[in-house]
Amino acid sequence: MGKPQYHTDIVRSFINWSILWGVVAVLVGVIASLQMVNPDLNYPPYFTFGRLRPLHTNAAIYGWGVGTIFAMFLYMVQRLCKTPLWSIGLARFQLWLFNIVIIASAITLLLGYSSTLEYHEMEWPIDIMIVVLWVAFSINIIMTIIKRKEEQMYISLWYMMAAIIGVAILFTVNGLAVPVSAFKSYSIFAGTNSANVQWWFGHNAVAMVLTAPPLAMFYYFLPKSTGVPIYSHRLSIIAFWSLIFMYLWTGAHHLLWTPVPDWVQTLAMAFSIMLIAPSWGAVINGYLSMNGQWHQMRSNYLVKFLILGITFYGLQTLQGPMQAIRTFSAFIHYTDWVPGHVHMGAMGWVSLVSMAGIYYLLPRIYGREVYSVALANLQFWLVVIGQLIWSTSMWIAGVLQAGMWNAMNADGSLTYTFTETMVEMYPYWWIRTGGGIIYLIGILLFVYNIYMTVQKGKEPAPQLLEVEGRA
Amino acid sequence: MWEKKPILLMILATAAILTGTIVTMVLPFFWVNTEADRIEYVTPYTPLEQEGRDIYMREGCNNCHTQTVRPLVAEVLRYGDYSKSGEFVYDRPFLWGSKRTGSDLARLGGKYPDAWHYQHMADPRSIFPRTNMPAYGWLSDNPLNPDMIRRKMRVLGFPYTEEQIDELASKNEMDAIIAYMQKLGNDIPWRQTARTEIVGELRNPYPDPDQATLESWQPLYQSNCSACHGANMEGGIGPELVGDVYDEETLFRLIYDGIPENGMPAYANLGSDRVWQLVNLIKHHQPNGN
Numbered sequence: 001m002g003k004p005q006y007h008t009d010i011v012r013s014f015i016n017w018s019i020l021w022g023v024v025a026v027l028v029g030v031i032a033s034l035q036m037v038n039p040d041l042n043y044p045p046y047f048t049f050g051r052l053r054p055l056h057t058n059a060a061i062y063g064w065g066v067g068t069i070f071a072m073f074l075y076m077v078q079r080l081c082k083t084p085l086w087s088i089g090l091a092r093f094q095l096w097l098f099n100i101v102i103i104a105s106a107i108t109l110l111l112g113y114s115s116t117l118e119y120h121e122m123e124w125p126i127d128i129m130i131v132v133l134w135v136a137f138s139i140n141i142i143m144t145i146i147k148r149k150e151e152q153m154y155i156s157l158w159y160m161m162a163a164i165i166g167v168a169i170l171f172t173v174n175g176l177a178v179p180v181s182a183f184k185s186y187s188i189f190a191g192t193n194s195a196n197v198q199w200w201f202g203h204n205a206v207a208m209v210l211t212a213p214p215l216a217m218f219y220y221f222l223p224k225s226t227g228v229p230i231y232s233h234r235l236s237i238i239a240f241w242s243l244i245f246m247y248l249w250t251g252a253h254h255l256l257w258t259p260v261p262d263w264v265q266t267l268a269m270a271f272s273i274m275l276i277a278p279s280w281g282a283v284i285n286g287y288l289s290m291n292g293q294w295h296q297m298r299s300n301y302l303v304k305f306l307i308l309g310i311t312f313y314g315l316q317t318l319q320g321p322m323q324a325i326r327t328f329s330a331f332i333h334y335t336d337w338v339p340g341h342v343h344m345g346a347m348g349w350v351s352l353v354s355m356a357g358i359y360y361l362l363p364r365i366y367g368r369e370v371y372s373v374a375l376a377n378l379q380f381w382l383v384v385i386g387q388l389i390w391s392t393s394m395w396i397a398g399v400l401q402a403g404m405w406n407a408m409n410a411d412g413s414l415t416y417t418f419t420e421t422m423v424e425m426y427p428y429w430w431i432r433t434g435g436g437i438i439y440l441i442g443i444l445l446f447v448y449n450i451y452m453t454v455q456k457g458k459e460p461a462p463q464l465l466e467v468e469g470r471a
Numbered sequence: 472m473w474e475k476k477p478i479l480l481m482i483l484a485t486a487a488i489l490t491g492t493i494v495t496m497v498l499p500f501f502w503v504n505t506e507a508d509r510i511e512y513v514t515p516y517t518p519l520e521q522e523g524r525d526i527y528m529r530e531g532c533n534n535c536h537t538q539t540v541r542p543l544v545a546e547v548l549r550y551g552d553y554s555k556s557g558e559f560v561y562d563r564p565f566l567w568g569s570k571r572t573g574s575d576l577a578r579l580g581g582k583y584p585d586a587w588h589y590q591h592m593a594d595p596r597s598i599f600p601r602t603n604m605p606a607y608g609w610l611s612d613n614p615l616n617p618d619m620i621r622r623k624m625r626v627l628g629f630p631y632t633e634e635q636i637d638e639l640a641s642k643n644e645m646d647a648i649i650a651y652m653q654k655l656g657n658d659i660p661w662r663q664t665a666r667t668e669i670v671g672e673l674r675n676p677y678p679d680p681d682q683a684t685l686e687s688w689q690p691l692y693q694s695n696c697s698a699c700h701g702a703n704m705e706g707g708i709g710p711e712l713v714g715d716v717y718d719e720e721t722l723f724r725l726i727y728d729g730i731p732e733n734g735m736p737a738y739a740n741l742g743s744d745r746v747w748q749l750v751n752l753i754k755h756h757q758p759n760g761n
Contacts, residue, residue, distance in 0.1 A: 035603075036572065036603055039595070044607070048531070048605050049531075049535070050532055050534050051530070112531075115564065116533050116566060142481075146478075151475050152475060153474055153477060153480070158484075165488060166488055169485075169489075169492070178626055180619075181619070181622075184623070186626060187563045187564035189564060190561065190562055190563050190564075191556065191559030191562045191565055192504065193500060193503045194559075195564075195565040196499055198564065244487045249495050250491075252495060254569065255567075257542060258539045258541065258567060259554055259558075260499070261503065267494070268495065330543055334537055334568075334569070335570075338569065405549070406545040409744070411743060414545060414740060417694055417695070418573075420694065422572070422603070423601045426601075
């Protein structure tokens with residue numbers, strides 16, 4: 001029986017585009033951070049903070065995040081099923097539509113066509129394009145799984161299927177709206193309902209886009225990189241089911257102390273705490289898979305990206321539940337602490353695992369060994385340090401501002417006006433921009449390293465390509 | 472078993488995902504926006520206000536401003552009465568936001584006079600010298616599209632008159648967004664109910680402050696009053712401040728309770744001590760020089 005002919009060109013294309021959108025996302029993020037310290041950098045009407053920030057978040061989540069997920073899923077599904085993609089034509093259509101969606105989103109967001117729903121700002125025509133895109137992707141993945149040559153479905157495939165279903169439900173329901181024109185619609189949900197639906201979506205988009213798919217990648221690339229299997233399949237099964245069951249209850253932890261019914265908030269708080277267990281199930285599974293392999297943290301740069309990635313995931317899933325507690329939320333919600341939290345997940349967890357996956361794929365999709373491991377190591381330190389500066393400065397700023405918001409005089413009046421608390425943020429915002437620039441340099445090194453790999457990388461060792469068929 | 476059956480696995484995963492969804496996302500529909508949380512004072516947006524809301528959305532104001540006051544002491548002191556579900560029934564979608572780079576706007580309506588908003592939107596730093604709020608003066612150059620706004624009102628099912636639509640022709644986007652901001656949180660009479668009744672005798676705790684003490688209170692005036700009454704009390708959006716027009720007690724009440732019908736905000740949240748400092752600053756102010 002010959003080796004199946006896997007499609008790698010489509011994987012390569014998705015990687016190239018997702019990296020481009022990733023650079024755009026980080027660059028726009030740095031620009032938006034500068035607008036926060038200098039309002040003269042707002043250039044109305046198109047380049048104000050209010051319009052650039054959604055461009056930053058959506059380029060990061062959909063361009064970089066989902067683009068990489070598409071690439072990795074299309075790669076992994078073939079290997080794990082030991083069969084080529086069900087339809088390469090559909091995958092090519094998906095690539096075109098993906099880029100059209102991202103470009104159309106960027107343009108319309110700058111033009112101010114916004115639903116204001118966070119991470120779902122694009123107006124209804126683009127929503128429809130995204131649904132078509134997701135359906136095309138889903139059919140291809142599911143059909144490939146159904147036609148698989150390997151009977152057992154590895155845990156990564158489970159996460160893929162859950163993500164496919166989850167995103168489809170979340171995105172469609174939250175986007176329901178009545179159009180007024182091609183560029184304007186009104187949500188079918190009003191007020192408190194609209195808030196509750198949005199954060200059911202918002203939080204579970206984090207579950208189904210920024211948790212399940214990177215976990216699928218982690219469970220695939222860690223054993224591939226270390227050469228030893230995952231510690232416990234059983235643990236991964238328990239963590240999988242409890243994760244996808246519990247996540248959906250927690251959206252209202254974004255809405256603590258708001259008019260959303262109290263019992264919904266309490267359920268969200270309780271399930272958020274419970275979520276520590278499945279989240280750390282994955283973290284512990286990752287760590288224990290390193291038993292006897294910890295020396296690879298020194299010798300294998302891929303392992304370094306993956307283990308730091310899962311470590312940030314572990315920290316993220318401890319900090320998140322902490323923030324979901326009413327008393328803690330009362331203090332830090334609405335401050336800069338929150339972006340500090342989000343960026344640990346985005347810049348730490350998701351991006352580090354994605355970068356590891358891309359480095360792993362280089363010889364397999366470009367037929368070239370990575371140009372420079374030294375550069376990859378330098379990039380590793382730049383993105384980790386950049387991210388730590390970013391998040392730490394915002395946590396400190398958030399605690400400081402929350403303290404000032406709550407400070408009271410002896411007569412029971414507030415000590416500070418709002419503006420007096422805001423101007424105290426400027427030094428921290430500058431530090432944050434510094435962290436963002438360090439991170440951006442790391443990303444540019446990444447691009448350079450990949451470019452040089454394509455141009456000058458060595459031919460990979462033949463045995464590397466030999467084992468390709470193995471899952 | 473499901474490890475070999477993808478369809479079964481997907482059905483089970485869907486069930487897992489839908490359980491929490493139904494309980495926490497679908498069930499609340501039976502409580503929220505029903506008779507139970509209806510507030511009779513809350514009215515739909517007028518065409519001008521709704522258009523202002525759409526401009527607020529277009530400019531992404533929600534990226535920096537929240538619109539929910541939480542039932543927490545410091546928050547109610549700073550912004551006003553906590554937000555109630557029934558206040559948002561006409562909001563499609565909600566604009567509660569998630570980050571306060573700027574202040575919460577849920578109770579902004581009626582806090583400042585229109586003139587304050589026109590100046591603040593065009594030149595935010597003329598009022599808050601170190602704020603990072605972008606300037607939005609350019610909104611004044613953009614006319615409104617009455618036909619589109621009529622269509623929006625129909626889709627939303629909000630009542631409107633043709634006169635209201637006709638009036639839009641002479642308005643611009645700045646008028647609209649300010650009309651919207653003046654409605655925010657102002658449907659319910661929270662200012663009247665939250666107003667603290669001053670009881671007992673009012674006595675100036677600083678009968679004869681020296682010049683140095685007065686100087687030390689200047690920043691209080693500059694950060695709360697100067698934007699409207701001028702850096703030197705010469706007036707601007709608000710009138711010139713002259714020390715001998717009112718007696719101390721009246722001045723105290725004017726600052727503490729505000730003059731809602733004239734656009735003067737209440738400054739009770741400064742606390743009585745600081746309001747007395749302001750009273751003394753005004754009383755001892757010499758129009759030319761100090």
